[in-house]
Amino acid sequence: MSKKNIAIIFGGASSEHEVSRRSASCIIENINREKYNVILIGITKSGKWYLCNGNIKSIINGSWENRHDNLPAFISPDTSTQGIIVLKDDNYSIIKVDAVIPVLHGKNGEDGTIQGLLQLAKIPFVGCDLLSSATCMDKIDTNIILTHCGIQKAKFTYTTAFDFNKDKELCIEAIETNIGNYPMFVKPSSAGSSVGVSKANNRSELIDAIKIAIKEDSRVLIEENIEGQEVECAILGNDNPISSIVGEIAPSNEFYDYEAKYQSENSKLYIPAHIDSQVSKNLREIAIKAYKAMGCSGLSRVDFFIQKETNNILLNEINTFPGFTSISMYPKLFGASGIDCTTLIDNLINLALERTL
Numbered sequence: 001m002s003k004k005n006i007a008i009i010f011g012g013a014s015s016e017h018e019v020s021r022r023s024a025s026c027i028i029e030n031i032n033r034e035k036y037n038v039i040l041i042g043i044t045k046s047g048k049w050y051l052c053n054g055n056i057k058s059i060i061n062g063s064w065e066n067r068h069d070n071l072p073a074f075i076s077p078d079t080s081t082q083g084i085i086v087l088k089d090d091n092y093s094i095i096k097v098d099a100v101i102p103v104l105h106g107k108n109g110e111d112g113t114i115q116g117l118l119q120l121a122k123i124p125f126v127g128c129d130l131l132s133s134a135t136c137m138d139k140i141d142t143n144i145i146l147t148h149c150g151i152q153k154a155k156f157t158y159t160t161a162f163d164f165n166k167d168k169e170l171c172i173e174a175i176e177t178n179i180g181n182y183p184m185f186v187k188p189s190s191a192g193s194s195v196g197v198s199k200a201n202n203r204s205e206l207i208d209a210i211k212i213a214i215k216e217d218s219r220v221l222i223e224e225n226i227e228g229q230e231v232e233c234a235i236l237g238n239d240n241p242i243s244s245i246v247g248e249i250a251p252s253n254e255f256y257d258y259e260a261k262y263q264s265e266n267s268k269l270y271i272p273a274h275i276d277s278q279v280s281k282n283l284r285e286i287a288i289k290a291y292k293a294m295g296c297s298g299l300s301r302v303d304f305f306i307q308k309e310t311n312n313i314l315l316n317e318i319n320t321f322p323g324f325t326s327i328s329m330y331p332k333l334f335g336a337s338g339i340d341c342t343t344l345i346d347n348l349i350n351l352a353l354e355r356t357l
């Protein structure tokens with residue numbers, strides 16, 4: 001069988017650009033080279049696309065951007081191209097691709113934008129499609145859809161920059177009426193890596209928290225504060241997905257903020273999570289139900305809280321292209337479930353090729 005051409009897209013105009021470079025490095029290192037030729041496309045933080053010849057080290061540290069042999073390259077939306085257009089001087093060439101792995105986190109990558117382009121181009125790609133990527137990226141939409149499907153969530157409400165700026169008093173009163181007690185969690189509806197997320201302990205902190213959140217997105221989600229464990233379940237598959245065992249995160253800070261996620265050495269992952277087997281079984285079923293309700297395919301990581309005392313399972317969010325670094329929960333959870341990283345990537349590519357766009 002001839003080798004398939006797989007394009008790995010990394011970086012991106014996103015606040016999670018650096019994490020994407022590390023996730024891509026893990027995939028580049030572990031993809032089966034006997035089955036796949038790998039083509040690398042790097043997107044800079046400002047949104048420039050290049051065919052990248054850099055090695056893994058230069059991708060991790062970002063120095064690939066300074067290479068003189070970087071050529072502008074992009075996916076053609078034209079279905080007859082089925083690949084990447086590479087520009088050199090006044091000429092262009094085409095590299096055909098069999099599938100794309102958009103290893104992009106957050107805005108402009110995990111939110112349906114790239115997925116839409118690949119759907120237009122009719123090029124198979126790993127992960128959720130346009131609609132499920134876009135709705136999972138938006139926390140308000142996710143909450144509305146999942147609540148409608150009977151999946152338990154923290155009590156929530158939402159506001160917009162426009163309403164908040166028009167009448168702060170009215171806006172705050174409505175939030176207090178809907179949520180009840182402080183503390184509350186305030187989040188930009190569409191963001192990631194805890195950017196713009198704050199815990200508000202009183203009215204004046206709530207006002208500050210909304211001001212912070214609206215810098216990231218004009219739509220803002222407000223939730224009751226949940227006391228409990230944070231646990232995560234990895235899902236793999238299209239119409240008949242499987243769930244991994246459940247992992248737990250123990251943030252080093254008061255909550256899992258940016259520092260605790262990426263900078264602190266003190267945040268811990270436990271695989272399996274410290275939860276009893278019945279809770280784990282129920283949670284895995286809920287994770288699959290939510291994955292299907294959102295129309296996910298390929299992969300996602302479904303994040304939950306297990307509430308103290310009651311052991312209530314509350315869904316927090318779904319990440320359609322979760323961190324895929326060597327120390328990330330997603331590959332680790334499947335590793336612990338008996339699927340090594342090379343097999344996992346192979347499965348993901350097969351799922352992409354199987355799906356009809």
Ligand SMILES: Nc1ncnc2c1ncn2[C@@H]1O[C@H](COP(=O)(O)OP(=O)(O)O)[C@@H](O)[C@H]1O
Nearest residue numbers: 154185191192193194195223224225226255256
């Ligand atoms: N309702 C909540 N109650 C308690 N903690 C929360 C709540 N919502 C979020 N958090 C904390 O904030 C972190 C980031 O929020 P999350 O919704 O996961 O956003 P992101 O997409 O940025 O990861 C979570 O990992 C958790 O530690």
Ligand SMILES: [Mg+2]
Nearest residue numbers: 193194303317
């Ligand atoms: Mg999260």
